[in-house]
Amino acid sequence: xxxxxxxxxxxxxxxxxxxxxxxxxxxxxxxxxxxxxxxxxxxxxxxxxxxxxxxxxxxxxxxxxxxxxxxxxxxxxxxxxxxxxxxxxxxxxxxxxxxxxxxxxxxxxxxxxxxxxxxxxxxxxxxxxxxxxxxxxxxxxxxxxxxxxxxxxxxxxxxxxxxxxxxxxxxxxxxxxxxxxxxxxxxxxxxxxxxxxxxxxxxxxxxxxxxxxxxxxxxxxxxxxxxxxxxxxxxxxxxxxxxxxxxxxxxxxxxxxxxxxxxxxxxxxxxxxxxx
Numbered sequence: 001x002x003x004x005x006x007x008x009x010x011x012x013x014x015x016x017x018x019x020x021x022x023x024x025x026x027x028x029x030x031x032x033x034x035x036x037x038x039x040x041x042x043x044x045x046x047x048x049x050x051x052x053x054x055x056x057x058x059x060x061x062x063x064x065x066x067x068x069x070x071x072x073x074x075x076x077x078x079x080x081x082x083x084x085x086x087x088x089x090x091x092x093x094x095x096x097x098x099x100x101x102x103x104x105x106x107x108x109x110x111x112x113x114x115x116x117x118x119x120x121x122x123x124x125x126x127x128x129x130x131x132x133x134x135x136x137x138x139x140x141x142x143x144x145x146x147x148x149x150x151x152x153x154x155x156x157x158x159x160x161x162x163x164x165x166x167x168x169x170x171x172x173x174x175x176x177x178x179x180x181x182x183x184x185x186x187x188x189x190x191x192x193x194x195x196x197x198x199x200x201x202x203x204x205x206x207x208x209x210x211x212x213x214x215x216x217x218x219x220x221x222x223x224x225x226x227x228x229x230x231x232x233x234x235x236x237x238x239x240x241x242x243x244x245x246x247x248x249x250x251x252x253x254x255x256x257x258x259x260x261x262x263x264x265x266x267x268x269x270x271x272x273x274x275x276x
Contacts, residue, residue, distance in 0.1 A: 001108040001115060003208040004226045004275055005093065005122060005242060010086055028078045029058060036077065037067050046162045054161065054175055056184050056211070057109050064178035065159040071138065075111040082114070089123035092243055097127040100245075100252060103272040105196050106131040107205075109182045128275075132192045137181040183207075183276065184215040193219075198272050204249075206242070207276040210235075222270070224249075242275075 029048060033039040039047065051061025059074055097104060104127060108115050111134045119125040159176050181188045193200060200220035207213050210232060213223045217234050224237040231238035239248050246253060252270065 001106050001118060001275060002110060004206055005118070005124065006087055006090070007241070008208070008227060028081050032074065032077045033062075036069060036073070037062070043162075050161045050165055054165075055178055055182075057180070057182050060178040060180040060182050061161070063180055064176045065161050066157065066176075071111075071134070071140070075114065075134070079111060079114040084117050084121050087118060087121035089121070091123065094123055094127060096243065096245055097124065100273060102252065102270055104128045105198070105272060105274045106133070107183070107192050107274045107276045108133050110134060112136075130196050132195055134182070136195060137188055137191055184209070184211045186215055186219060189216060189219040189221075192274075196272070196274075198274065202269060202271040204237075204252075204270055204273045205276065206239075206274065209276075212276060221274070 030041065030044050033044050033047070034041050048058060051058050051065075055061035055064055059071070062069070106115060106119070106128050108131070110118075112131065115131050115133050116125070119128070119131075161175070164175070181191060183189070189200075192198065200216075201222075203221050204224055205213065205216040205221040206224045206226050207216070208225070208227045210225070213225055213235055217223050222237075223235045224239060225231065225235045226239050226242050229238055229240045237248060239245060252273075
């Protein structure tokens with residue numbers, strides 16, 4: 001969804017906001033880590049990118065290395081303060097999605113409120129059959145720390161991931177596992193397939209992240225990179241802009257237009273479109 005249904009330069013990008021933090025712009029991640037977790041501000045820059053590099057999301061990384069905080073607290077502090085007003089209705093994309101004669105599902109690492117607000121601002125809230133989000137993949141239970149006191153470590157020591165990444169790979173040190181299920185981990189795809197009743201070999205997967213697309217390809221999905229025209233190895237299609245979908249993959253519409261029957265869209269071998 002993020003940076004896929006709307007462009008990177010829309011100003012809402014999570015990664016862009018991480019980078020902008022150090023320019024005095026959108027400091028939500030820094031504020032959470034400094035104010036809520038007690039991390040020294042001068043250590044946040046390297047830590048943020050190390051976590052994102054290794055775990056796909058900052059939250060997953062913070063949980064992995066030993067910090068304890070509520071999921072809802074994190075989402076409300078970070079996503080809840082994003083400038084959603086920068087997103088505008090997109091009637092062109094809406095028409096493209098509504099005309100696409102196959103199932104459409106959102107697959108995002110973001111929380112449900114974030115996904116709902118993004119889709120609402122874009123005017124796309126009724127274009128998707130289902131939203132698979134953080135809460136879908138990580139239902140609240142007693143062990144997840146969602147009601148725990150923010151800022152306390154879940155164990156005696158915090159794993160120094162920055163120092164770990166600076167060491168030689170010859171030491172064979174392993175990264176701690178995260179309790180959070182999210183892209184690009186394959187178990188997140190497996191759970192999404194089951195929840196949405198998706199057959200990966202019959203599904204197009206759209207994402208702006210090469211890492212997520214590589215994982216999706218390993219899981220059997222047909223993959224579409226959004227935001228770039230250069231198609232890396234292992235990616236089936238590349239779109240500079242999601243609005244160009246019909247021009248880039250016309251076969252998604254052709255079978256339906258010939259028969260006038262949505263069911264015949266399966267003749268081209270696809271049943272579902274998952275936009276991440």
